[in-house]
Amino acid sequence: MHPTSHDFKDNARRALDDVHLQTVMGVFRGGFVDKRKRAMERLPEFDQLRDQARDLKNHILENLDHYLERFEAKVVENGGQVHWCRTPAEARETVLELCRAADAKTVSKGKSMVAEEIGLNDYLEEHGVVPIETDLGEYIIQLRREPPSHIIVPAIHLTKGDVADTFREHHTDLKPDRNLGEARDLVNEARAVLRQKFIAADVGITGANFLIAETGSTVIVTNEGNGDLTQCLPRVHIVVTGLEKVVPTLEDASTLIRLLARSATGQEMSCYTTFSTGPRRAGDLDGPEQFHVVLVDNGRTSLLGTEFHEVLRCIRCGACMNHCPVYNAIGGHAYGWVYPGPIGSVLDPALIGLAEAHHLPNASTFCGRCEAVCPVHIPLPNMMRQWRFRESEQKLSPPALRYGLGFWGFFATKPALYHFGTGIAMTVLGLLGRAKGRFRSLPGAKGWTDTRDMPAPEGGTFQQRWAQRQRKAG
Amino acid sequence: MAEISHSLASRSAKARAGIFGDIRAALKPMRTEGAAATVVDDRIARHPRNLVPARANLPQPEQVALFIAKATEVMTSVERVASASDVPKAIADYLKGKNLAPELRLAPDPRLSAIPWDRQPTLALTSGHARDRDATSVTGAVAGIAETGTLMMMSGPGAPITLNFMPDNHIVIMDPSRIVGSYEDGWDVARTRDGGAMPRAVNFITGPSRTADIEQQLQLGAHGPRNLHIILVDQLDRGDQGPSESDGSSA
Numbered sequence: 001m002h003p004t005s006h007d008f009k010d011n012a013r014r015a016l017d018d019v020h021l022q023t024v025m026g027v028f029r030g031g032f033v034d035k036r037k038r039a040m041e042r043l044p045e046f047d048q049l050r051d052q053a054r055d056l057k058n059h060i061l062e063n064l065d066h067y068l069e070r071f072e073a074k075v076v077e078n079g080g081q082v083h084w085c086r087t088p089a090e091a092r093e094t095v096l097e098l099c100r101a102a103d104a105k106t107v108s109k110g111k112s113m114v115a116e117e118i119g120l121n122d123y124l125e126e127h128g129v130v131p132i133e134t135d136l137g138e139y140i141i142q143l144r145r146e147p148p149s150h151i152i153v154p155a156i157h158l159t160k161g162d163v164a165d166t167f168r169e170h171h172t173d174l175k176p177d178r179n180l181g182e183a184r185d186l187v188n189e190a191r192a193v194l195r196q197k198f199i200a201a202d203v204g205i206t207g208a209n210f211l212i213a214e215t216g217s218t219v220i221v222t223n224e225g226n227g228d229l230t231q232c233l234p235r236v237h238i239v240v241t242g243l244e245k246v247v248p249t250l251e252d253a254s255t256l257i258r259l260l261a262r263s264a265t266g267q268e269m270s271c272y273t274t275f276s277t278g279p280r281r282a283g284d285l286d287g288p289e290q291f292h293v294v295l296v297d298n299g300r301t302s303l304l305g306t307e308f309h310e311v312l313r314c315i316r317c318g319a320c321m322n323h324c325p326v327y328n329a330i331g332g333h334a335y336g337w338v339y340p341g342p343i344g345s346v347l348d349p350a351l352i353g354l355a356e357a358h359h360l361p362n363a364s365t366f367c368g369r370c371e372a373v374c375p376v377h378i379p380l381p382n383m384m385r386q387w388r389f390r391e392s393e394q395k396l397s398p399p400a401l402r403y404g405l406g407f408w409g410f411f412a413t414k415p416a417l418y419h420f421g422t423g424i425a426m427t428v429l430g431l432l433g434r435a436k437g438r439f440r441s442l443p444g445a446k447g448w449t450d451t452r453d454m455p456a457p458e459g460g461t462f463q464q465r466w467a468q469r470q471r472k473a474g
Numbered sequence: 475m476a477e478i479s480h481s482l483a484s485r486s487a488k489a490r491a492g493i494f495g496d497i498r499a500a501l502k503p504m505r506t507e508g509a510a511a512t513v514v515d516d517r518i519a520r521h522p523r524n525l526v527p528a529r530a531n532l533p534q535p536e537q538v539a540l541f542i543a544k545a546t547e548v549m550t551s552v553e554r555v556a557s558a559s560d561v562p563k564a565i566a567d568y569l570k571g572k573n574l575a576p577e578l579r580l581a582p583d584p585r586l587s588a589i590p591w592d593r594q595p596t597l598a599l600t601s602g603h604a605r606d607r608d609a610t611s612v613t614g615a616v617a618g619i620a621e622t623g624t625l626m627m628m629s630g631p632g633a634p635i636t637l638n639f640m641p642d643n644h645i646v647i648m649d650p651s652r653i654v655g656s657y658e659d660g661w662d663v664a665r666t667r668d669g670g671a672m673p674r675a676v677n678f679i680t681g682p683s684r685t686a687d688i689e690q691q692l693q694l695g696a697h698g699p700r701n702l703h704i705i706l707v708d709q710l711d712r713g714d715q716g717p718s719e720s721d722g723s724s725a
């Protein structure tokens with residue numbers, strides 16, 4: 001997908017003014033937050049499991065090469081193939097070539113954020129292979145040619161009226177006056193249309209939530225069952241995923257599974273958790289004849305051992321965006337790339353470059369809720385701080401901000417000078433603003449006074465007044 | 475296996491070398507080389523359990539009760555009958571209650587064909603993998619997992635997995651002695667079957683298919699079954715190699 005993250009400020013402003021978006025975000029707000037809280041309360045061991053999950057993921061990352069080797073060996077042993085790809089271009093070409101080798105005309109697709117990341121759909125389409133998204137939300141936005149606005153519920157920015165309009169526009173062989181008033185009608189229509197696509201597809205492409213080194217299995221977690229139809233009906237199953245998804249054993253996957261749905265949607269368990277291991281076996285009546293795993297790096301290994309190492313623990317549950325006040329205010333599209341919300345603010349600069357995405361780490365109030373709810377304890381705010389630091393270093397932030405901060409930094413590291421300077425400033429401002437108690441405009445603070453008044457200080461800094469009070473009290 | 479072009483294979487090999495080179499260079503300062511591979515092999519060989527929630531650690535009869543409660547919570551319906559000979563009537567009644575045609579697509583599983591279906595001559599039976607026109611499937615399950623009311627299915631000649639996903643209605647016949655506490659208990663059962671080989675597909679199924687993609691309103695039957703019905707049949711596994719009694723309580 002083509003990033004528009006560099007336009008974040010305009011995107012965000014438009015999102016805030018967008019009445020339609022604000023209405024749907026109003027419906028979204030709170031839903032997952034309350035459900036997660038309830039699921040957490042019902043599992044007393046939840047926090048202990050989070051600690052274990054963090055330690056497990058750390059262990060995996062420290063031994064990533066070994067676990068990947070074991071995983072690959074097991075896939076091959078079970079009759080599958082692993083394809084390694086460093087870049088999105090390599091991954092796209094690999095998938096296309098696999099589709100061509102299978103003589104594929106249509107491809108059914110389960111939801112895969114990595115497929116979004118590498119821009120797979122457009123590429124396949126340009127090269128004569130028709131991909132059909134089968135997750136209901138993904139299907140809707142594919143028809144509308146929009147990117148996902150959430151990593152778990154990709155069409156969260158739409159109302160049922162929007163979906164009805166989209167279906168009428170695209171399902172032209174159905175009666176134009178049919179009833180599409182309720183969500184039920186829309187789900188039924190999509191089910192019927194997509195069922196035929198599943199059956200016709202030559203290749204099924206899914207993502208993976210986990211890869212299991214012990215068995216060479218890939219794991220998908222879904223509620224709809226589309227991912228399963230995608231992988232058991234077509235002749236070829238291609239799994240496209242990031243290489244950090246590997247876990248050692250079935251037991252380890254079980255631990256993460258206990259956290260995933262609870263953190264994401266507040267369910268105790270998603271409807272379908274499927275472990276796929278190689279192609280169909282002798283005597284099997286169904287299942288694919290070929291099994292391919294396309295492992296995508298796309299900058300992930302370059303984060304190992306850096307200050308962003310820990311973001312590789314992410315299990316893509318979406319809890320951080322559900323709880324983020326910024327995401328809740330502007331929705332996912334404003335972020336301008338595949339991963340929105342706090343995880344996007346940390347991951348996107350790593351994957352598409354800081355020059356493109358440098359606004360995103362600034363899209364935070366540092367309220368800390370993302371880190372507090374993250375099932376694998378990723379210190380997201382701290383990482384955003386690291387990106388801001390790099391942004392300033394690479395001179396990507398506006399010069400006025402950099403000079404301003406540099407100026408402030410000079411004084412802030414010299415307490416005596418700082419107290420002296422701020423003392424004078426407060427006294428002067430206090431005297432100037434004495435009459436009205438506020439300023440309608442102030443030089444250098446236009447950003448503030450354009451939309452509201454600046455209260456005038458009552459004279460003296462906080463530190464001075466505190467010292468005075470202490471003296472009085474003492 | 476289809477012919478995969480040489481260029482694809484060599485590109486993958488080159489990328490692989492680059493990826494492993496980068497990983498090893500980045501991790502070098504973080505670990506003692508040599509030790510890592512042993513630790514990894516040991517973890518895979520022993521596959522130790524992490525924390526298993528206390529709720530999964532119950533005596534077997536209570537596990538059955540928890541399984542039923544959790545399954546019901548996610549809108550699976552559950553009933554219990556005394557023996558295999560009660561199954562045909564239970565199914566006929568279930569279909570009638572939902573106004574469904576008395577046609578069943580059965581998994582080719584000897585345990586299912588041993589059921590005395592002729593007691594309900596109105597039921598039309600065929601067996602095999604699922605086809606688009608099959609409205610109702612009947613399958614077994616390898617285990618039930620009490621902690622979340624989850625069914626554990628494993629693919630094989632007697633268990634085509636399309637039966638779990640394509641039909642509108644899925645009926646599962648299972649001996650309640652197969653109900654265990656946790657996912658980990660389920661894996662222990664799996665490791666005792668078939669010499670421990672991982673089947674092509676393992677499905678954990680927790681309730682009928684659903685979506686909340688449209689305005690976060692829950693709708694059942696997105697792509698998979700709208701109805702999931704479990705019939706627990708006491709003594710179904712009697713006389714064969716079902717999981718032993720200790721499977722559940724060993725957790």
Ligand code: SF4
Nearest residue numbers: 314315317318320374
């Ligand atoms: S960063 Fe944490 S909370 Fe956010 S998606 Fe990843 S695992 Fe979930």
